[in-house]
Amino acid sequence: MNRIAGRTFIAMLLVFALLGGTVFFLSEYFAKGEEWVLFSGSPHVYGGTKLSTGMILDRDGALLLDLSGDKTYAPDASLRKAMLHWTGDRQGNVYTPILSEYTPDMVGYDAFNGVYSYANEPGRMTLTLSSKAQKAALEAMGERVGTVAVYNYRTGELLCAVTTPNFDPDNVPDIAGDTSGSYEGVYLNRFTQSVYIPGSIFKIATLAAALETRRDMEDMRFTCDGVYEIGSGDVTCEKIHGKQDLKSAFSNSCNCAFAQIVELVGRDKLQQYVEQFAVTESVSFDGITTAQGNFDVSNAYGESLAWAGIGQYTDQINPCSFMGFMGAIANGGKGVSPYVVSTVQVGSHRTYRAKAADNRRVMSGATAQILTEYLRNNVEVKYGAENFPGLTVCAKTGTGEVGGGRKPNAMFAGFVEDEAYPYAFIVAVEDGGYGSSVCIPIISKVLKVLCQ
């Protein structure tokens, strides 16, 4: 019997094979369970039980989109249009990365509970956007093409970001058959995916670079004769500004003065600081990666380099990134990334909460303070503080010459200095003409709603 008993270990080998296989399976389960659940065709996610019953709400809890069945959008047509580029359309023509990014959280998957939720409650995604501000922005933009956005530079919450043109997902127009061109690029979220020639708003970056480079910058005086010869060409102003200090050169948006400032800073330093300020860097949040801007002066000399510092040449900025740069100035030199999804909740279980935004220092506090003072001066002496009643707005206009006989892009970027309303903003209107006349009324209306 001893022999037989000794040989029974062979049965134990099978037992070990079973246990080993089970452990292997469990390790795969914990490593790849989420991947399995979210794999295309997964019955609990795409089969009509879970994701298809999710909801998207605005910051005040108003319904923007109910994903169940054939999808239900907000009851208000203007809100549906204003939110189009965030909540998408039924045909899937508008790319909505936030939906795919938070699918696991909307489904509420975790390795312990699977996709279980009490009573099969749907996932609820709350955005940082304000319906009121969105509607106000849409109305203010009217027929114009472009984007207007506001975010909280302390927390990173994106309060408003409307892109035009847009359409009502419940009443889709004949876009393919449209010949007027009024739906050109309608599927594009211009706030995150477009780039614009910045024009004079880029002078903020050049000024910041100058302040960071030279301590005596504020004591400098610049003379404007309407034309400033540099290298083989020249830089021109629309009128002769005469002798100015730095502050008035900035509020006059004097090209001749800024050509001199660029010379003082130098090519390499300018490039270095623009990169450090992250003016053209793309930003990633909530599954969105914004379009990459452009500032490349490696082959720019003389007049080209000067124009680059004035926001022309090959400069391009993405509205979202530039708004972040405004936020960094307002925040004392520390940049805060924006985000649009604040929480995702399944039943009573919160599956996602936006983390406190990162605080990356892009410029010194002293520089940020001087810039704030200068930007405030612009509003006081040029744009009119009465446009923003009760608010301490600091800003700069820009007119991006696009050439080709088209009207220039109108730009307006800045922020509210008040502690109660720490909002940075940007407005970009394509073919808009002069920044101040087009953009100021738009942002003024949006801020009025947000700062009530």
Place this chain on the structure above:
Amino acid sequence: MEAILNSLAQVEATHCHVFTEMLRWLMPILAGILVLRCAAPLLTFRREPEIWAWLCLSDGKRLAVTHWESVIGRSKRSDIVIQFPTVSRSHAVLTRYDDGSWTIFDADSKGGIQVNGRKVSIHALQPEDIITIGGIDMMLQPISHKQEQRLAQNRTQAASTAGMVANVLLLTVIQCLFCISYLLGSIQRSGMEIMIGFGGLILCQWLLLTFYLCIRRRSFEAESIAFFLCTLGMVAIAAVKPGEAVKQLIAMVIGIAAYLLIGWSMRDLQRAKKVRYLAAVAGVGFLVITLLFGKEYYGAKNWLIIGSLSLQPSELSKVCFVFAGASTMDRLLKKRNIILFIAYSVLICGCLALMNDFGTALIFFCAFLIIAFLRSGSIGTIGLACTALGFAGVIALKIAPHAMRRFSAWRHVWEYPLSTGYQQTKSMMCIAAGGMLGLGAGNGWMKNMFAADSDVVFATVCEEWGMIVALLPVVCIVALAVFAVRSAAVARSSFYTIGSCTAASILVVQVILNMLGTVDVVPLTGVTFPFLSNGGTSMIGAWGLLAFVKAADTRQNASFAVRLAKQGRDEDE
């Protein structure tokens, strides 16, 4: 019953949600406690060293006889070692029978054995008989009746009556909760079938327990485990095909009858040896009948259709194969015996090759390996057999394209989610969706899947009741296998050891192929999960295999398949 169904129909949705939420947590706890209570005694029972007789040599030395079947020989691995050149390595086998009598067998030794000076090959020993092995005289001195009683008392008690009843009560609570949760989900559909299914299960286990109590047996762990697995099987049926609950219940009753019958036939070793021939013939018979009258499904000809019943006789053939492969020690050492077994295996193998059922063939092959190794102890033999299988497998894959396809998807199922990997990928999606605690009764998707109650039943249970509950069957089967291995040391005969280890191994192999096949750790072969998978013949086969494990249980008053040892055979039931 109608009243119960009607009252359940009145329950509000919110109450259902609360019930589901509660059960998600309660079920793993209750089932876990039950499985632990049943598995722990099987895994930890003490194996008391026993002495049944003394072999007194002429020089006054006394050698202890510690088993009912003992090999006497020169080899160090013999049970009774006599280091003397004239003694063969395995010289003789000393066997004790149920009635306390002893017989000595010659194991094809060179010198042979003499009893009272006469050369014999088999001899029933009388008191005072002088045995001569290799020129050495000795006398067998069995222990007294009193000593035997003391031995019996020292043996591990299987369990207390209260413990047995507590386990079955706990199991009943689990079954009731499962039943209610499925009734809440599908009253309109097949509430009655579900109630009969679970109710019948409860009735069967209490009847069997009462029967055990009547015949003074106190071990119900293996049976509780089997009933727990059947319960999970019933859960899968309630979720997938509630209409088949009654059919499966009937199969289970037949299975229990087969279990009792096989156990009874093994109770007496002499009877078992006779039944063995019958089983051997039946084993081949089942396969031949399938080949002659069977139907081919999915490339394998292993289904027998009689009226509305579809049977898979190869499931029963497995049980017969275990019976045929088991052998007592005296025969084990003779060459004729192993040659017969190999010839028998070749015959079975031929039938399986014609049936073209890969999964079944693999199970038989594993059973063959286990039996061959237990009998011969030769790694070399096993190596040769495996090599032969490898060659045969390669050739088979070349010939059978559908088997090849199955292998091409193995570990690559996510690349073919809509074709060859469909069952596995969907199963894994649902397993992950269920998490550790499941989605609750009726909330699964697996019911839409082909063979959700058999081939991929693991995923069905996982999805609705969670990974913890779904992995308990693995614990159960492992406990049975470990028990079979551990009890080998105190087994009454190699017949029982070979039987129980092979049967347990088959159960383990089936779990490996079924469960790990579902999750793509091994290729999916369509083998059933013992007790769990919906399928009548599979259920009967699983109970049949359990009988072998039970027959090797020598704990005090534990097994109905072992005679009570206390007061001798006269007072037995």
